[in-house]
Amino acid sequence: MSKSFFVDTTICTACRGCQVACKQWHDLPAEETTNRGTYENPADLSFITYKVVRMREQVIDGKLNWLFFPEQCRHCIEAPCLETAGDPGAIFRDDKTGAIIFTANTKRLNAAAIIEACPYNVPRKAADGTLAKCDMCLDRVENGLPPACVQTCPTGAMTFGDRDEIVAIAKKRLGEVKKKNPKAMLIDEDTVSVIYLVAYEPKLYCKNAMASNADFSITRQMALKRMIRPLTNITSRLL
Ligand code: SF4
Numbered sequence: 001m002s003k004s005f006f007v008d009t010t011i012c013t014a015c016r017g018c019q020v021a022c023k024q025w026h027d028l029p030a031e032e033t034t035n036r037g038t039y040e041n042p043a044d045l046s047f048i049t050y051k052v053v054r055m056r057e058q059v060i061d062g063k064l065n066w067l068f069f070p071e072q073c074r075h076c077i078e079a080p081c082l083e084t085a086g087d088p089g090a091i092f093r094d095d096k097t098g099a100i101i102f103t104a105n106t107k108r109l110n111a112a113a114i115i116e117a118c119p120y121n122v123p124r125k126a127a128d129g130t131l132a133k134c135d136m137c138l139d140r141v142e143n144g145l146p147p148a149c150v151q152t153c154p155t156g157a158m159t160f161g162d163r164d165e166i167v168a169i170a171k172k173r174l175g176e177v178k179k180k181n182p183k184a185m186l187i188d189e190d191t192v193s194v195i196y197l198v199a200y201e202p203k204l205y206c207k208n209a210m211a212s213n214a215d216f217s218i219t220r221q222m223a224l225k226r227m228i229r230p231l232t233n234i235t236s237r238l239l
């Protein structure tokens with residue numbers, strides 16, 4: 001059974017504990033930052049930052065709201081980055097969990113094409129061309145532990161587990177939140193393994209919250225790969 005995350009942004013307090021836990025577990029250094037007049041820090045994802053909590057001040061129905069969105073790779077079920085790469089030594093899908101993993105061999109890929117293929121603008125490049133992003137804490141998950149960000153979240157905004165259970169939890173919670181916020185929705189829940197619940201329009205949270213909000217169009221390379229993909233691959237994914 002593949003794994004999924006449920007991220008309930010309605011109870012995220014933007015404490016950024018998940019950001020710190022991600023850095024600690026992966027032994028990644030802090031970034032040098034400047035005061036940009038926002039608590040959102042660092043300014044973006046990077047080769048050494050796999051998770052960033054977005055913070056947006058939005059006036060909704062005449063009321064000021066502070067919206068939070070802990071952003072990371074969505075581990076897409078049919079991942080455009082993986083299909084564009086076409087190089088399992090560089091980007092592969094872990095069959096057990098569904099995690100999309102970038103290796104050091106991403107250095108030999110066309111980084112610009114991979115970045116362009118991602119509908120959520122997630123992969124980031126090092127100076128030598130190697131790409132990096134969230135790895136679902138696969139080493140923890142394989143050993144029966146939750147991802148570091150999930151384990152550290154003090155409000156329970158993040159849940160991780162078998163996909164069926166996570167989808168059920170997400171749908172149940174959506175029903176509850178909709179009573180107060182009729183525009184609440186799950187973002188791209190059928191196509192990603194990181195399912196976000198938002199109370200308002202996704203674009204209010206951050207530019208790439210939802211795939212359809214991004215300037216995403218299937219690349220020519222991906223289209224060709226899809227056309228020639230053997231039927232057996234498609235059927236095995238449906239089983
Ligand atoms: Fe939000 Fe939980 Fe991350 Fe804190 S740790 S920013 S509450 S998701």
Ligand code: SF4
Nearest residue numbers: 022134135137147149
């Ligand atoms: Fe970071 Fe692991 Fe959470 Fe991904 S799953 S954002 S790698 S802590």
Ligand code: SF4
Nearest residue numbers: 073074075076081118
């Ligand atoms: Fe790949 Fe982007 Fe999907 Fe992550 S969100 S699996 S980087 S296409």
